[in-house]
Amino acid sequence: MTTPDYRLSQLETLEAESIHVIREVVAELERPVLLFSGGKDSIVMLELARKAFAPARIPFPVMHVDTGLNFPEVLEFRDKRVAELGVQLVVASVPDAIARGTVKEEPNGSRNRIQTPVLLDAVEEHGFTALFGGARRDEDKARAKERVFSFRDEFGQWDPKNQRPEIWDLYNGRIHLGESIRVFPLSNWTELDIWQYIAREQIAIPSLYLAQERAVVERQGMLYAVNEFITPREGEQVRREWVRYRTVGDANLTAAVASRATDVEEVIAEIAVTRMTERGATRGDDKVSDAAMEDRKKEGYF
Amino acid sequence: MNPVDVHSAAAAQAHDIAVARKDILRIATAGSVDDGKSTLIGRLLYDSKAVFEDQYEAVERASKGDFVDLALLTDGLRAEREQGITIDVAYRYFATPRRTFILADTPGHVQYTRNMVTGASTADLAIVLVDARKGMLEQSRRHAFLASLLRVPHIVVAVNKMDLVDWSEATFEAIRDEFSAFAAKLDVPDLTVVPISALHGDNVVRRSEHTPWYQGPSLLHHLENVHVASDRNLVDARFPVQYVIRPQSDAHHDYRGYAGTVASGVLRPGDEVQVLPSGLTTTVAGIEGPRGPVEEAFAPMSVTVRLADDLDVSRGDLICRPTNAPHVTQDLDALVCWMTDEPLRPRQRLAIKHTTRTVRAMVKDLHYRLDVNTLHRDLEAGELGLNDIGRVKLRTTQPLFVDEYVRNRVTGRFIIIDEATNATVGAGMLVPGS
Numbered sequence: 001m002t003t004p005d006y007r008l009s010q011l012e013t014l015e016a017e018s019i020h021v022i023r024e025v026v027a028e029l030e031r032p033v034l035l036f037s038g039g040k041d042s043i044v045m046l047e048l049a050r051k052a053f054a055p056a057r058i059p060f061p062v063m064h065v066d067t068g069l070n071f072p073e074v075l076e077f078r079d080k081r082v083a084e085l086g087v088q089l090v091v092a093s094v095p096d097a098i099a100r101g102t103v104k105e106e107p108n109g110s111r112n113r114i115q116t117p118v119l120l121d122a123v124e125e126h127g128f129t130a131l132f133g134g135a136r137r138d139e140d141k142a143r144a145k146e147r148v149f150s151f152r153d154e155f156g157q158w159d160p161k162n163q164r165p166e167i168w169d170l171y172n173g174r175i176h177l178g179e180s181i182r183v184f185p186l187s188n189w190t191e192l193d194i195w196q197y198i199a200r201e202q203i204a205i206p207s208l209y210l211a212q213e214r215a216v217v218e219r220q221g222m223l224y225a226v227n228e229f230i231t232p233r234e235g236e237q238v239r240r241e242w243v244r245y246r247t248v249g250d251a252n253l254t255a256a257v258a259s260r261a262t263d264v265e266e267v268i269a270e271i272a273v274t275r276m277t278e279r280g281a282t283r284g285d286d287k288v289s290d291a292a293m294e295d296r297k298k299e300g301y302f
Numbered sequence: 303m304n305p306v307d308v309h310s311a312a313a314a315q316a317h318d319i320a321v322a323r324k325d326i327l328r329i330a331t332a333g334s335v336d337d338g339k340s341t342l343i344g345r346l347l348y349d350s351k352a353v354f355e356d357q358y359e360a361v362e363r364a365s366k367g368d369f370v371d372l373a374l375l376t377d378g379l380r381a382e383r384e385q386g387i388t389i390d391v392a393y394r395y396f397a398t399p400r401r402t403f404i405l406a407d408t409p410g411h412v413q414y415t416r417n418m419v420t421g422a423s424t425a426d427l428a429i430v431l432v433d434a435r436k437g438m439l440e441q442s443r444r445h446a447f448l449a450s451l452l453r454v455p456h457i458v459v460a461v462n463k464m465d466l467v468d469w470s471e472a473t474f475e476a477i478r479d480e481f482s483a484f485a486a487k488l489d490v491p492d493l494t495v496v497p498i499s500a501l502h503g504d505n506v507v508r509r510s511e512h513t514p515w516y517q518g519p520s521l522l523h524h525l526e527n528v529h530v531a532s533d534r535n536l537v538d539a540r541f542p543v544q545y546v547i548r549p550q551s552d553a554h555h556d557y558r559g560y561a562g563t564v565a566s567g568v569l570r571p572g573d574e575v576q577v578l579p580s581g582l583t584t585t586v587a588g589i590e591g592p593r594g595p596v597e598e599a600f601a602p603m604s605v606t607v608r609l610a611d612d613l614d615v616s617r618g619d620l621i622c623r624p625t626n627a628p629h630v631t632q633d634l635d636a637l638v639c640w641m642t643d644e645p646l647r648p649r650q651r652l653a654i655k656h657t658t659r660t661v662r663a664m665v666k667d668l669h670y671r672l673d674v675n676t677l678h679r680d681l682e683a684g685e686l687g688l689n690d691i692g693r694v695k696l697r698t699t700q701p702l703f704v705d706e707y708v709r710n711r712v713t714g715r716f717i718i719i720d721e722a723t724n725a726t727v728g729a730g731m732l733v734p735g736s
């Protein structure tokens with residue numbers, strides 16, 4: 001393949017940048033781990049990690065912070081992908097932590113906040129010094145401010161007003177014992193870039209991301225597919241609708257969106273004309289306040 | 303909410319525009335809220351349809367005046383919203399059918415200079431905002447100077463709030479001429495000046511009817527069309543080795559690949575190459591990209607290079623052509639932007655990260671400190687404080703493989719790390735003489 005004008009396309013540029021970041025972490029930090037949820041962003045990140053070290057294996061384990069509120073299909077997908085790549089899977093389990101008494105279930109049933117201490121405990125237990133996360137800057141105002149190499153103190157906290165300057169692509173991964181770096185190789189990707197890359201590289205994804213006719217209930221204007229965690233409440237009508245998941249989070253909180261996009265190309269067309277952000281459309285947990293994400297990130301959320 | 307009709311002509315068109323091959327233009331904006339910087343960015347995002355309905359509704363709810371305050375789209379941290387200022391860089395993304403854009407929205411205040419340097423360091427183009435009523439202020443000079451120091455190849459001066467000076471051509475021309483004279487001293491290769499009103503959208507996306515005397519493009523039209531292909535160095539092949547890939551598996555028993563990002567120039571299989579610091583020569587046996595073998599590798603491709611001979615090559619080494627090698631030196635002469643409270647002083651020991659090589663260094667001499675507002679050189683300065691810029695001589699414990707920053711933005715740059723705190727405390731650009 002030759003490129004006559006020596007210009008990379010936007011996808012090739014983003015891919016090269018992400019691979020550079022992933023390799024730099026492995027070269028400079030002792031015990032990296034990649035946070036893998038089975039969601040589309042972490043699937044793309046894992047694929048980029050595979051490319052970064054081919055034909056060798058990915059030289060670090062992957063970790064899933066398991067809230068116990070998973071879509072079964074996503075768990076299956078996780079296990080299949082991990083087996084194909086021959087990487088080690090570390091599971092940090094929120095239900096186990098609840099059983100041990102290290103965290104307490106919140107009254108609203110959301111495990112979004114309590115997964116943070118579970119994550120931090122697992123990081124300490126395994127001595128991980130760098131955590132790859134699939135977050136993108138276009139997702140949220142607080143994320144838009146985050147560095148690619150984001151320094152965390154020994155409590156896993158982010159200090160947004162005092163971040164390390166990050167100049168050119170010369171990343172500083174130096175830390176003291178107990179500190180860590182969150183690394184976001186997909187920082188500059190948008191939702192549309194992720195989907196274009198999935199299409200271009202023919203990357204397998206859980207079929208939840210594609211439209212199917214499902215039994216749904218409507219809550220606060222959002223559509224929730226009935227599953228083991230979402231059962232119709234009194235007065236709620238179950239109806240059948242064509243829906244897909246635009247994000248895959250906890251099964252008790254992630255709403256589906258009305259959609260007719262049954263393959264990846266149709267998803268691209270849909271996103272290209274859709275006028276609502278991913279998180280606004282599908283996450284009950286981000287509606288708390290304008291600074292909800294900033295507050296959670298400061299505590300050590302990824 | 304009704305689902306999008308993914309089979310409609312509109313959806314098909316949106317799909318085709320989305321997947322069409324585009325390049326990325328990286329932009330940095332500098333200015334304060336008072337200059338209308340956040341409003342301009344909000345306007346670019348909104349008019350290029352990068353603002354989603356829920357974001358717009360949130361801004362509409364939060365707006366206090368008669369119009370929707372697009373500035374509220376940008377500032378992300380609680381402290382920024384409370385104080386009405388930009389503290390740290392925020393990254394924004396938008397696309398048109400021609401290009402995709404990564405916009406680093408950087409603070410304008412002098413106390414956040416280091417954050418502006420962070421945002422501008424990767425930019426192809428910098429937008430400097432000037433308030434038409436106030437003309438060129440100290441701050442505008444500083445922004446233009448920092449962009450030129452970092453060798454951002456294209457600078458656009460957006461003369462904003464033209465509606466408040468009755469679209470006066472004379473006002474615009476005075477600012478344009480003053481800026482051009484200043485830019486001439488800075489060696490800015492490409493300067494464009496556009497009269498705009500970010501609040502009303504004039505000359506931002508479309509040409510305005512209020513400025514019949516202005517013959518140039520709208521700001522967005524310029525961003526879409528500015529020619530950046532020739533900004534890169536395609537002459538000097540430089541490949542810093544980032545990581546050595548050795549699968550040690552049965553299928554790839556003897557495989558040894560040198561992974562890295564091409565800094566400049568072009569590498570091809572069959573090329574005769576030299577490895578630094580050993581100086582040994584060999585040929586390129588093959589190059590693998592993310593989708594398998596490639597015929598050539600150029601910046602900023604991330605590839606894996608295999609060499610014909612079994613040499614001792616490790617991270618921090620550099621592959622180049624035997625006839626075109628960088629300087630191998632332990633003495634650095636650089637313009638340094640200092641980024642921490644604890645000042646830089648002669649005799650100080652620091653760590654330097656240059657490409658993939660990290661070495662220890664000592665400050666030998668502070669030649670001068672530059673006043674970023676007047677460009678005056680203070681030869682008597684004994685130290686560099688936070689946000690100061692000065693010319694510094696350093697001696698490293700190991701040789702580095704360097705080019706001048708004006709010739710090579712990758713091999714001509716380095717960061718400085720404090721070994722006690724691990725903080726990034728400075729950025730350096732090598733000047734001729736290294």
